[in-house]
Amino acid sequence: MKKMFTPKNIKHFVSTTGVATLSRRPCFVALSNHTTTLFNINNNSSCFVREFSTNSSGNYQQEEGNNKNFYNSKTLALGLVGGLLSSIAAYYYFDNNRNNVDDNLHTLLAQALSAQENSTFEEQERTKKNVNALLQHNTPIYRVVLTGGPCAGKSSAMTKLRERLQNLGFQVFIIPEAATLLMTGGAKVTDNSSVEDVLAFESSLIKTQMAIEDNFQEIARVSKKPTILLCDRGTLDPKAYMADDLWQALMDMNGWSIPMLRDKRYDCVIHLVTTAIGAEKFYTLENNTVRTETIEQARELDHRLRASYIGHSQLYIVDNAVNSFDEKLQKVYNILSHQIGIPRAKSSRRRFLLKPMEKVDMNLRHEVIDLEQIFIPTGNEKDVTRIVKRGQNGVFTYSYHSTQTIEDGLEKIEARPISARTYVNLSSQADKSRMPILKKIYSFVYMNHYFELNHYLNGKGKGTTILTVEAVAGQEVSIPPFLEPYILEEVTDNNKLSSYEYALKN
Structure with missing residues (x-):
């Protein structure tokens, strides 16, 4: 070979x-x-x-x-x-x-697994602690996309976020938008551009975006400092500006796929809704020399942009249902705090139990995701650690998740990408009292909220369907009409109806 x-x-x-x-x-x-x-x-x-x-x-x-x-x-x-x-x-x-786990982890795991049969219980537990310590203390680099419709407040948000995150000890890089760089330099397409010209431009745009991101990633890696890369738009933003068949042609000619550009590149995607939706009096074209959209065009573009990232495990939509722009910024900061492991109030994700559904008849644009999660022993019944394999059309990403309860009402959540090799190695240390959980997830956006319909394929919850939505506790959530007849009850605080409990063998 x-x-x-x-x-x-x-x-x-x-x-x-x-x-x-x-x-x-x-x-x-x-x-x-x-x-x-x-x-x-x-x-x-x-x-x-x-x-x-x-x-x-x-x-x-x-x-x-x-x-x-x-x-x-x-x-x-x-x-x-x-x-x-x-x-x-x-x-x-x-x-x-992209995998914030260095080769020392693989060496440690290899040594641990080779000696697994002959080691004592204490040695095995010590190895597990070493692995978790290495996962948790490896210098993190988070790559976050801020996207949204025109005049959504991205530039102001990134400037203020950088100040706040730097005060917490993070090195923060703002990654410029490739489209703005190309267009202000004179490179652009028009309504009269040929298909070949459009494909060439959009291909160069995405490659430029990836090159800029990867170079900042390399600078962050060499610095050995905890770093957050705030990307002014991401590699899937061009999808909103192209017809579906043209976009597919672009994917095919470059050998790309949506999971590759969406899941493998970014830890989190935050969509800021344009002021053209819900805050029309603040919509303006003055602060961006290449912005030309009318309010109606801005609204349509906003919907297309958010649809481009449907399917990402950490997609958040920040709308204009706020009293001030500072309040909108605070929402973004709270989301980032969750991503980088800063203790915060317990999850704002609401959950609803649905009646059995023989067929999911979606009349909204959606993505279907395959997911496997394996639980790892933590030694503390209040803490949960799991590894997740998530994919679409045969392309998978792997991640490590740890939830620690600091005190009542506060929890620390850590999530980071890992390699397929690390996933396989860590799976050998799975909690023997729990089985891997398999789910089929249907992701979609409705009324400025990101929903995931989780259908359990095995375990104690086999056949169960749970609808989840990211929303502040007490906030009114509009359930899509096609799902309303299936809602049984809200189960946000019912831990018995969770993947962790469904995984129990007995």
Whole structure:
């Protein structure tokens, strides 16, 4: 089996047959069962090939005569460099930056699992504590999207949020909007633009947005400081400006998918509703040189933007049902506080038990999500730790969630992405008294609220359907008409009707 591997400034790579020692230079490594070929690029744009194989002891040795394979080919070298840069960026981003768990965790888990059968109960418990400590204390980097319709208050919100979050000790980066950069620079599409021009522009826009975000992510990683990246719009915002068939063509030509652009990139999405909905007297075009939308266009665009992110596990909609803009900002700050683990009042997510539904007949735009969650022992009956696998159309993201009760009325919630490998390793430490919970989730937006219809597929709650909505306690919530006949009762405070209880085996 051959594969490409582009390690970042490391000297050793463990393969199935031994340990190959690599240089710090960019390299292309082809691995087979017994042979590793190292293409090492010199500073003079030449390239030479060395082959190593494993001896009887499992160590790597250089094959005789392979130094003769020396190629003075600028074309080969440049081709390798181009491929390597892309591969390094892809590997580095997806396997490291987005997963706020470093390789020490994988080493610790491997050691723990290999010794699991021979270890004492105390040793196993100590290992679990070490794993949780490493997960919880690894320097976090949170990537948050602030989106919304025109004149929603994003720019003002980001400036004030940065001040407040910096006062809490976070390093805060504001990621500029790629569309504004391109359009103020003169690059844009018009009603007369061809399909090819539109696809080229939107493709470049999303790639620019991703590059800017990833570079700020790298700066944050190197700094080793707890960091929050506040993104002025995200990679799915362009979807609101395109016809569905054109958007799908854009996805296909770039090899992208909505889960990739939505779930794998962002920890949280906060949609600020335009003042054109509910605060019309404050709607203006004066503070943005590229804003041209009328109030009617702003309303339509706002609805399309929020629909673009439906399906994200942490989508929040902040409307204008407030007494002041400062109150709107406070709502955004409360949401971020929840995301970064600052103790706050217990969950404002309301829950409703529904009658059994043979078929979910949705007459709203929605997304269908597959979810698996596994509970991990915490040693404290008031605390809950779980790992979650969430996906759509075969594309999955993995996350770690911890809820700690600080005191009555206050809880600390931590959620962070992990890799698929970490998910598999942590699943081996699952609570043996509980089974994995499987759910089918239908996500949609109705009357400025983000709903999730949770249908349990196994466990004690098999066949049960729970409707959840993010709303302040006591706040009036409009239930979609097609669901009203199925509502039995509100169960927000009924912990017996929860995934944690449904997972119990006995």
